[in-house]
Amino acid sequence: MSDIVGLFLTFAGLSLLAVGGGDSILAQVERDVVDRHHWITQAAFVHLYTLGKLAPGPSTMYVAGIGFFVDGIGGAIAAGVGFVLPTSILVFVAESFWQQWRGTQWKSAIQLGLAPVTSGLIVAGVFALVSAQVSQVQGWKLVELAVLSIYIAVVALRTRINPAFLILGGGAVGSLVMFV
Amino acid sequence: MVVPIRLMSRGPRKVNESGAMEPTAPRDSGSALQAPPSQAELFWAVLVIGTTCFGGAMTGFIEKVFVHDKAWVSGEEFFVSVEMARVMPGPNAVNLIVLLAKRLGGASGAALAFVAIISPAIAANCLMGELISRLTYSPAFSNIIVGFGAAAVGLAAGGSVSIVRSSLGGFVPILIAGAAFVAVAILHLNVLAALLIFGLPTVLGYLYMARRRAA
Numbered sequence: 001m002s003d004i005v006g007l008f009l010t011f012a013g014l015s016l017l018a019v020g021g022g023d024s025i026l027a028q029v030e031r032d033v034v035d036r037h038h039w040i041t042q043a044a045f046v047h048l049y050t051l052g053k054l055a056p057g058p059s060t061m062y063v064a065g066i067g068f069f070v071d072g073i074g075g076a077i078a079a080g081v082g083f084v085l086p087t088s089i090l091v092f093v094a095e096s097f098w099q100q101w102r103g104t105q106w107k108s109a110i111q112l113g114l115a116p117v118t119s120g121l122i123v124a125g126v127f128a129l130v131s132a133q134v135s136q137v138q139g140w141k142l143v144e145l146a147v148l149s150i151y152i153a154v155v156a157l158r159t160r161i162n163p164a165f166l167i168l169g170g171g172a173v174g175s176l177v178m179f180v
Numbered sequence: 181m182v183v184p185i186r187l188m189s190r191g192p193r194k195v196n197e198s199g200a201m202e203p204t205a206p207r208d209s210g211s212a213l214q215a216p217p218s219q220a221e222l223f224w225a226v227l228v229i230g231t232t233c234f235g236g237a238m239t240g241f242i243e244k245v246f247v248h249d250k251a252w253v254s255g256e257e258f259f260v261s262v263e264m265a266r267v268m269p270g271p272n273a274v275n276l277i278v279l280l281a282k283r284l285g286g287a288s289g290a291a292l293a294f295v296a297i298i299s300p301a302i303a304a305n306c307l308m309g310e311l312i313s314r315l316t317y318s319p320a321f322s323n324i325i326v327g328f329g330a331a332a333v334g335l336a337a338g339g340s341v342s343i344v345r346s347s348l349g350g351f352v353p354i355l356i357a358g359a360a361f362v363a364v365a366i367l368h369l370n371v372l373a374a375l376l377i378f379g380l381p382t383v384l385g386y387l388y389m390a391r392r393r394a395a
Contacts, residue, residue, distance in 0.1 A: 015270055017371050019379075022271040023339070027364055028371040044312060047325045050332040051308035057230040057301030058238065060271040064302040068309030076309065080302040087270025088278045088294055092287075095279055098264050105390040111267055113383030115347040117375060120360030122340045127365040129333045136326050145330035152334025157342055163235035167331045174327025179320075 003071040004078045010037065011063055011082035018087065020118025022060030026125025029063065030132070039070045046132035053167045058084075137178075144177045214251045216284045219292055225250065226277055226296035238273035246280055253280060274298065356382055 010032055018025045026049075033039045040048070048069065052062025060083065067079025094101075101107055130149075137145055152170045155161065217225065225245055233241045239262060247258050261283070265275035274297055281293030315321035348354050360378045363369040369377075 017269065017375065018271070019269045019375065020343075021266070023336070025371055026336075031368065044316070046329050046332075047312050047316070048305075048308060050325065050329045051312065052305055053332050053335065054234070055301055055304035055308060056232060056234050057297060057304070058271045058273045059235075060274075061298060061301035061305050062308075063305075065305035065309040065312075068306045069313060073306055076302055076306045080298055080305070084271060084274045084294070084298060087268065088274060088290075091265065091268045091270065091275045091278055092282055092290055094268060095264065095282055098260075102260070102263070105387055105394070107267070109383050109387035109390060113386045114375075114379050116353040116356035116382060117360045117378040119340075119344045119347050119353075120357035120378070121364060121371060121374065122343055123357070123361050124365035126333070126336045126340045127361070129329075129336055133326070133329050133333050136322075136329070145327070148330045149334035149337065152331050153338035153341065156335050156338030163237065163335050165235070166335055167328060170331025170334060171324070171328030174330040175324040176327070177330075178323035178327045 004074050006037065007039075007067050007070060007075050008078040008082035011067075011079045012086050015083045015085075015087045016090075018060075019114050020122060022058070022083075023125050024118045024121040027121065027128040029066075030128045033066055040066060042132045043136055044069060046129055046136075049129065050167070050171075054164060060084075141177060145174055148174055148177065212251070213254060217250070217252060219285055219289055222281060222285050222289050223292040223296050226281065226293040227300070229277075230297045231300040239276065242273070242276055242280070252284055257283070353382075 014025050014029055014032065017028065030042070030045050034042050034045055045066070048065040049062050052065055053059060055061065055065075061080055063083045064076040064080035067075035067077070069075070071078070133145070133149075134142065148170060152166055156163065156166060229238070229242060229245055243258055246253050247255055253261075258280075261276055261279040262272075265272045265279055268275050274294070277293050277297045278290050282290040285292070312325070316325075344357065348357055356378050360374050363377070364371060364374050
């Protein structure tokens, strides 16, 4: 029970920091669930994040997988709902004021002013994933997988292929690299 | 996040006293907005989105359903909602669905849509969690999941490059982004502290510049 409450409160608090969308707090999510609460290992974190990309719906719902790992279905609901309920209530309430607010200097200042820091945070999230990935492979396989990652990044930037297909195709090649 | 989206320009809509939507005159595309959906229709439409949209790029999918297929909201309304969903904290897709559902179905519509958009994802991620907890000690599965991880890392890296490109112009923003990255990734600074240290002064700086320009 205390795990369920802890999951809900942890993810509820994290969600309010996600000013640049869900990916901007990836590094903090990893630190909280791996280092602070010791709920899952660093490897399990990147595994859950990876498989979450193959799930339908909002990609940030990989946190439900973390909750499931900790405390079954109740944990998944606590983490998943906790991660989006506070921000959903906030956006629901703020909608009433948005029309007056959207033309103001404050709104543009917040939008422009937070863009640099959230960019840095999103790259920090990628760094956290890379570190977790690097801790699991050594030697030539690591080099081969790094080349694969860069290739997928370029394809994602240059084409409009659905990311789920990129995970499936890239994952198939990556698995081959690991087995050969 | 300052990410440009394709704006479908549509005519204005009529709003009645209570703020609910009324069918409007034909727009430039020649098709009219439909009457607002019932709660059940709205719930079902969002559930279908939540179940069938893979790969995370949900905004375009939501636009297709709400603006083009069902014609429940105009392109302009959709654009305003997307902008707000991106400025507010939280996952953009969930914010967007809550905003659109509030417009179409009030508080109960928003609550139902909230459940509909996250439930399929939570159920699917339970399956993923079950898979990992069962198979994590199998060497074959470990190889496969590490291989898939490389693809996921590449995807995240590609996404971050496109966000950085679209939101960073000029020397000072790049410097701030770099400092925030080093502080969080290398020095393990808390994200809340990073937002206060690197975000707050920048926001106030932009506000000051805007005020001075206006004066």
